[in-house]
Amino acid sequence: MPSPFPGMDPYIEMQEWSDFHATYMTVIRELLTPQVRPRYVVRVERRVYLEQPFDEPGQAIPDVAILERRGVSGPTAGTAVLEEATSAITAVECLLPAPDEHREYYLVLRDRETLRIVTLIELLSPTNKRAGSDGRDQYLDKRQEIVQSQTNLVELDLLRGGQRLPMQTRLPEGDYYALVRRGWYRRRVSVYAWTLRQKMPPIPIPLQKDEPEPTLDLQAALDLSYDRAAYQDSLDYSQALEPPARPEDTDWIKELLSAHS
Numbered sequence: 001m002p003s004p005f006p007g008m009d010p011y012i013e014m015q016e017w018s019d020f021h022a023t024y025m026t027v028i029r030e031l032l033t034p035q036v037r038p039r040y041v042v043r044v045e046r047r048v049y050l051e052q053p054f055d056e057p058g059q060a061i062p063d064v065a066i067l068e069r070r071g072v073s074g075p076t077a078g079t080a081v082l083e084e085a086t087s088a089i090t091a092v093e094c095l096l097p098a099p100d101e102h103r104e105y106y107l108v109l110r111d112r113e114t115l116r117i118v119t120l121i122e123l124l125s126p127t128n129k130r131a132g133s134d135g136r137d138q139y140l141d142k143r144q145e146i147v148q149s150q151t152n153l154v155e156l157d158l159l160r161g162g163q164r165l166p167m168q169t170r171l172p173e174g175d176y177y178a179l180v181r182r183g184w185y186r187r188r189v190s191v192y193a194w195t196l197r198q199k200m201p202p203i204p205i206p207l208q209k210d211e212p213e214p215t216l217d218l219q220a221a222l223d224l225s226y227d228r229a230a231y232q233d234s235l236d237y238s239q240a241l242e243p244p245a246r247p248e249d250t251d252w253i254k255e256l257l258s259a260h261s
Contacts, residue, residue: 001227001232002223002226002227003222003223003226003231003232004237004256004257004259004260005196005256006197006198006199007176007194007195007196007197007198007199007200007219007222008158008175008176008196008200008222009222009226009231009235010160010196010241010245011235011236011237011239011241012226012231012235013158013159013160013161014239014241014242015234015235015236015239016229016231016234016235017125017126017159019229020225020229020231021104021105021123021125022105023225023228023229024123024221024222024225025044025105025106025107025121025123026044027221027224027225027228028107028121028216028221029042029043029044029107030224031216031217031220031221031224032107032109032205032214032216035214035215036109036205036207036214037112038112039111039112040109040110040111040112040118040207041109041110041112042107042108042109043107043108043110044105044106044107045105045106045107045108046103046104046105046106047103047104047106104125104127104128104135105123106120106121106122106123107120107121108120108121109121109205109207117151118151118152118207118208119151119152119153119154119205119206119207120146120151120152120153120154121154121156121205122139122153122154122155122156123156123158124139124155124156124157124158124159124165125159126159126161126162128162128165129157129159129161129162129163129164129165130162130163131163136163139165140165140166143155143165146181147181147186147187149183150183150184151183152180152181152182152183152205152206152207153179153180153181153183153189154178154179154180154181154203154205154206154216155177155178155179155181156177156178156218157176157177157178157179158176159176160175160176160196160243161242161243164177168187171191171193172191172193173193174193174194174195175194175195175196176193176194176195176196176200177191177192177193178191178192178201178203178218179191179192180192180203180204180205180206181206182206182209183206183209184209190204196245196246196249196253197249197252199219200218200219200222201218201219202215202216202217202218202219203215203216203218204216237257237260237261241253
């Protein structure tokens with residue numbers, strides 16, 4: 001059974017993003033491989049990073065602190081009173097702060113002979129779009145490295161939530177975006193924008209300059225992912241959409257889900 005939405009299903013973002021991220025990248029590889037072989041190979045790769053829980057980087061708390069009060073030595077007269085006052089206190093279990101491990105999958109198209117990365121395909125995660133997060137900072141550093149290189153970049157933003165990644169010029173209006181950056185154009189990118197009501201577009205995947213570009217059908221990849229993972233069995237469409245839809249889409253979504261149920 002297909003998704004009730006004509007294009008990207010926003011409930012995947014709410015409830016199944018982690019699984020969808022891995023599934024979608026695998027399906028994209030399956031769709032691209034026949035178009036680029038035998039000269040290129042398409043591989044799923046993974047990055048792992050730790051997200052620090054403290055608001056301020058470098059914040060540290062000592063394990064034990066022993067303070068000396070000058071002029072006082074040995075037990076004081078108030079010790080017995082203190083022990084009596086705290087005798088009825090019971091322990092409460094709490095959690096210590098610890099970094100969260102995040103894993104992100106991306107695709108690389110490599111020249112089969114040299115193994116040189118020709119094109120990088122990224123699907124943004126919520127951590128990439130959370131302001132001030134380690135995941136965002138690390139991804140932006142990597143993005144900047146790519147802009148300074150000849151490597152092609154395809155960046156997919158299928159998340160309505162979070163803060164959009166920075167651009168030199170303003171993005172066109174839309175709920176979802178695909179950016180295609182050809183390495184020989186450096187900073188210039190082709191931007192594909194679409195709304196919740198639209199099907200996802202096919203986009204070109206750049207290879208070498210003057211070489212024919214294969215087409216990636218984003219909608220076909222979504223439909224295959226939805227079917228293979230059987231998301232219709234796990235997504236709860238009765239929940240309120242988060243982030244909320246645009247006011248002009250609210251009634252449309254209700255009608256869509258009512259016809260689907």
